[in-house]
Amino acid sequence: MKRFIQFLNLYGSVDQRKNIIWNIVANFLSALQTFIFLLFVTRLSGTESAGVFSYALAVAALETVALYGISDFQATDVEDKYKTGHYFWLRILISVGIFVASLFYLLIGDYSGEKICIVLLIVLVRAIDSVDNVFGTMFLQRGRLECGAKISVIRMIFSYWCFVAALFITESLLWTCVVLAVYSLLSLLTEIRIIAPVLNGGGWKPNRRILELAGECFPLFISSFVLIYICNLPKYSIDYYLNEEQQGYFAILFLPVNVINLLSSFLFRPILLELSSAWQSGKYKKFRKMIKKQGIWICVVTLPVLVLGKHLGLSLLSMIYGVDLNSYWKEFLVLLLAGGLNAMTQSLTSVITAMRYARKLLQFYIFGGVVGTLSFFLAEAYGIMGASSLYVVVQAMLLTCFAVFIRKILKEKEEICYDQA
Numbered sequence: 001m002k003r004f005i006q007f008l009n010l011y012g013s014v015d016q017r018k019n020i021i022w023n024i025v026a027n028f029l030s031a032l033q034t035f036i037f038l039l040f041v042t043r044l045s046g047t048e049s050a051g052v053f054s055y056a057l058a059v060a061a062l063e064t065v066a067l068y069g070i071s072d073f074q075a076t077d078v079e080d081k082y083k084t085g086h087y088f089w090l091r092i093l094i095s096v097g098i099f100v101a102s103l104f105y106l107l108i109g110d111y112s113g114e115k116i117c118i119v120l121l122i123v124l125v126r127a128i129d130s131v132d133n134v135f136g137t138m139f140l141q142r143g144r145l146e147c148g149a150k151i152s153v154i155r156m157i158f159s160y161w162c163f164v165a166a167l168f169i170t171e172s173l174l175w176t177c178v179v180l181a182v183y184s185l186l187s188l189l190t191e192i193r194i195i196a197p198v199l200n201g202g203g204w205k206p207n208r209r210i211l212e213l214a215g216e217c218f219p220l221f222i223s224s225f226v227l228i229y230i231c232n233l234p235k236y237s238i239d240y241y242l243n244e245e246q247q248g249y250f251a252i253l254f255l256p257v258n259v260i261n262l263l264s265s266f267l268f269r270p271i272l273l274e275l276s277s278a279w280q281s282g283k284y285k286k287f288r289k290m291i292k293k294q295g296i297w298i299c300v301v302t303l304p305v306l307v308l309g310k311h312l313g314l315s316l317l318s319m320i321y322g323v324d325l326n327s328y329w330k331e332f333l334v335l336l337l338a339g340g341l342n343a344m345t346q347s348l349t350s351v352i353t354a355m356r357y358a359r360k361l362l363q364f365y366i367f368g369g370v371v372g373t374l375s376f377f378l379a380e381a382y383g384i385m386g387a388s389s390l391y392v393v394v395q396a397m398l399l400t401c402f403a404v405f406i407r408k409i410l411k412e413k414e415e416i417c418y419d420q421a
Helices: 002-009 015-047 047-066 068-075 083-107 111-139 145-170 173-198 208-231 234-241 244-281 284-321 324-356 358-374 377-421
Strands: none
Touching: 002 047, 002 208, 015 047, 015 145, 015 244, 015 284, 047 083, 047 111, 047 173, 047 234, 068 083, 068 111, 068 208, 068 324, 083 208, 111 145, 111 173, 145 173, 173 234, 208 234, 208 324, 208 358, 234 244, 234 377, 244 284, 244 324, 244 377, 284 324, 284 377, 324 358, 324 377, 358 377
């Protein structure tokens, strides 16, 4: 145990280089997770099972509303207004609430018992991941991203082994999800025991401060909920209008979109604390420069993916997953473009969170959710291309709104500083 604690570097000195390296490794493995899981499900159980699993991930994605907005809020809580324990209990409450809501949603739908169980198990896994993220964000907040990233790397490697081994042994997607859920719970309990010595600062007993935090984060919670809803609109529309086989095809085509987002987060998450500090201290020129730099990096990541996707992407995916995707090249390019736009949108979401304009963020996302819902029929009219177009239109609209708003606020702040000088 002592050697393991030394490996995690819980008590060692802060090393920014190691923070960046281990964050890259953790995000790389996270980017591979859906790719690997979907690969083995498709190969061993078929495209329809892949469609069921993809839909389960889409529903379970709603659990990450406790991750996106609140995680950014926690990471940018530079004044330590709330303790780690407060964030922990808030994640528990939100995760339980979304699990119950998912159960009711599935029960009123026309789904088989097996599909309901698979979806709920994946929702449970994502709920546990959301709670676990509290500790990773705690390390980030303390400038020790290396520790949280190492723990994530270990958890994900073992989750790969559990999932693949269970699928080979049981040949059942349902029992594989059971094994994955049990592993996730045990790994969380083990992690808490290992890092218990550094979990200080109070907040571990439920009190009114949790309600205060919930009230402050409520706009972020709703914004994140709508964000995840928007990101998964194509999958929901396919589930409603099309069939599980087409859902499986779309899931494979959608994989590079997640890769773009996670590659972008390699560079953005380590500077989130610095970005928040720049805003709090009134260094608006530095703040603007950091945003522009992030936008340039996202473009650098997206453009090669677009070029390679056009020439190699579909052939490679077809070969890996054993399905013919060549007729979907237009849909694939549309989704790759949407991936770049979504990466920009999510990075600006974190920027607006650091600026503490959560209510304005909420207004934008509600507007985007309404537009996306009104465009739901595109999947029925144009199939997978309609679902893909729906995604890119909503992301482009949100990105425009965010960019205009941030530019307006920064200009006002800089003018005030100039007048006071």
